[in-house]
Amino acid sequence: MDANRFAGTEPLPPQSQIDPERLRRYLREHLPQCSGDMTIERFRGGQSNPTLLLTFSGGTRLVLRKKPDGKLLASAHAVDREHRVVSALAESGVPVARVHLLCEDESIVGAMFYVMDYVEGRSFWEPALPELSPEERKAIYLEMNRVVARLHTVDYTARGLETFGRPMNYIARQVARWTTQYRASETISISAMDRLIEWLPDNIPPESRHALLHGDFRIDNLIFDARAARIVAVLDWELSTLGDPIADFAYHMLTWHFSPKLFRGLSGLDLMSLGIPDERTYRDLYLSTTGQANVSDRQWYAYLAFSLFRVAAIRQGIMKRVVDGTASNAHAREAGALAGTVAELGWRYAERAMRA
Structure with a gap:
């Protein structure tokens, strides 16, 4: 299996329900660091909750996790639970990204979502770690x-x-x-x-x-x-x-x-x-x-x-x-x-x- 297929980001698919301008306005209103123009990319990895990279011309980079579009199974894709646990684990000794907000208004991106910091570092997709000693x-x-x-x-x-x-x-x-x-x-x-x-x-x-x-x-x-x-x-x-x-x-x-x-x-x-x-x-x-x-x-x-x-x-x-x-x-x-x-x-x- 080619792990490179899951690494990095890609443009939003044409069928995406996200209106970039509506999202940009919402974030600018709630998060002062979200200044300037905004680009949206989708992380390739993952099969469940869509995860997006938001990059602002002012230098800020954030990650957005949302529920998938369409009809969902009961209790599945609970991004509000994710938001709760990640927020609770801050300074716990378990390393997590800093969380900024939870949005339950589905009109913004078509589903509930939360926003957290983009964390710089290395991601490994191959457990055998072929690139390491x-x-x-x-x-x-x-x-x-x-x-x-x-x-x-x-x-x-x-x-x-x-x-x-x-x-x-x-x-x-x-x-x-x-x-x-x-x-x-x-x-x-x-x-x-x-x-x-x-x-x-x-x-x-x-x-x-x-x-x-x-x-x-x-x-x-x-x-x-x-x-x-x-x-x-x-x-x-x-x-x-x-x-x-x-x-x-x-x-x-x-x-x-x-x-x-x-x-x-x-x-x-x-x-x-x-x-x-x-x-x-x-x-x-x-x-x-x-x-x-x-x-x-x-x-x-x-x-x-x-x-x-x-x-x-x-x-x-x-x-x-x-x-x-x-x-x-x-x-x-x-x-x-x-x-x-x-x-x-x-x-x-x-x-x-x-x-x-």
Whole structure:
């Protein structure tokens, strides 16, 4: 998979409902730094909430995240939740962009949106980090581990996020939610998803603690310092909530189980020569840092099966937007078409859990 397709920005598509002049007037009225002419570009990466780069002739650069156009599934694309959590995490030790405003007036750009700072730095789309040395790769992965551990130890009550979700029975509720979302966006029958939907409710690992979860903590949702192995912003908080941190971490570790060709993963690569920690080493470091007990093989495979079920449901939602003509990314059909492949991998881990 050519990761360069997802990097950088591109012009707004011709079918965009955004009126640049209306948006410019609105921002100039609410944010004094938005002076001069404004250009709008769309970030190529991402399949869900459209993300735009706004550049003003006065020198200011901002990022706008909006809901997609068209009919949406209930509770999906909640940019107001993103705005809330990113605002709450300022000065928390979890690096986030500075947020400026939330606009619920859909007449401005056709949907609810929020605006935050543009954060300079490096973005990595290939988890194997081919452009870096083994020492640099190791440092990047240790930094990711540090930041996800910090996120899962944030006192979310002190941050005013105690009502951000219902932490108890997180996986059970997630299975029910994503089952509903999947059925609402189902375009073809996927037998592996049907089996996961039946198996998961009776095979949920016990919860040991609760934390603030990102929901999509991957290397391509992170901005690193231009020179150092230091994360300067965690992006894309659309799926954030309260719940079981091991489930969030297992999702993060799907990179170790995805193939490089189809999913930009690490499966099958010589991690030792690359300088990237293997799955067990990376997981043990996280558990040690967060003070959590080890998980059994059966529990870990169940966490992976659940995480892959979520990914498959998300990709099916992408395919539904392709069918409906509201997809926000030019490569959405390719991404959505992999829902079945992901579900089959998830079922294989469910089978491994049953054998463990």
